[in-house]
Amino acid sequence: MAITCGRTTPFHSVRHAMRLLETIAVHPDGLREDELAAMTGLPPARLTQLLRLLDRDEYVRRLPDGGYVPGDALVRLGGSGESGRLERQQKLQQALDALRDAVGAAVYLGRYTDGELEVTHTSQAPALPTVNEWVDFRSAAHATAIGKCLLGQLDHDGRRDHLARHKAARLTSRTITDPRVLLSALDRQPATMPVLDIQEYAVGTLCAAVPLTAGSAVGCLALSLPVGQAHRLRKAAEALNRQAAPTLLSLTV
Template identity: 65%
Template structure:
């Protein structure tokens, strides 16, 4: 008699970063309404999130300082969440400081230069960089605004635009060949962008610059289009996948901080 295969536990599908941010915001709204604390059971009821989704969100929010767990197990607003209610100028300064500290910590833990990219007014912009003597940033030998088709930052931002938005961008910035690995065909580029899963890091394997490999993950905060990226010298390419996975794990808390 043939043996029945052992049942396997279905693995949850990776969630789009934007969905995780939306759910985290729902949790924070619920926590904010309960000054004396709220239990995870009540949070699940108010946010309508199943325990399997709520638990990792609460762990992330505790780690980032947005919520704290008090002696009776209830959750209250943490220091990072209280910043949201601070006066405008003070809040902006504190949030900017916290953002740079987070990027610096990520640089040190991953061992790579870290970048924050935005798509603003039709242009690619690298708004923040965390680098160091052991983690130098990539040499911007071609303006990032003109190399979206080749860089991890650019391709990750383009994946978040619709086809009309991509065509508009490429009509202003031609797909020049920067290295022998650069994709210059608009059709092939769009095909790759369309097939890119939102939960998988976008890679640049010496497409922008010889000697450098990069990875980027989307940071979708409301209507804003952004990304978190890293670069490594090609001799460290064996670390790229692991570094990119670490980058991906930081996407939700980083997008959340940009949403608040």
């Protein structure tokens, strides 16, 4: 089965959103859209799209005169202590749920911490179930889109160290088990393309993952679809990239 995904821009929407928020945050009296365009250098169409997105999620608030100021969500997320932590967790889950509905697939948030893969959050629905974790994801990084996306963000030594500690077992007939072949595939993976799992982890399941960069943290967003919906994978993966900003913002602000 040959499935290709078009070229995408994994980080641009998040970087642009962060630039907007940083600009608005230091101008509490508000900035109009034309002023934001001049100060951020963002194209007008992209700026309008991001402002609508950020306004919808309450990161910014539009004033009656057309200016934009920090929104309630941005203020609350900046809080410290337990209330701030709970607010960030709630906002993150809301972002994942919205992303699930937008891409029409179960979604996952993966991280690589202290040498191990971890799926920290998921969002599913009755018609959009997550993958049955029949093999612990931590030992199946070689066979999952999440794992390959996370390994791809490590340096060569980090990848080799992980594969030395977690032997690449054959999970399906499509699983890559030769470390040299896997390392070569990771080296060739373009940063602008989603990482795919075409029935490598589980027969009947397709997955795609895109990196999330928040400082030095290694993370990714992923989605899964049944093989019967293979025709949707390309567009779903591209949508995952385009709409990743609210998820990353909830991790970084």
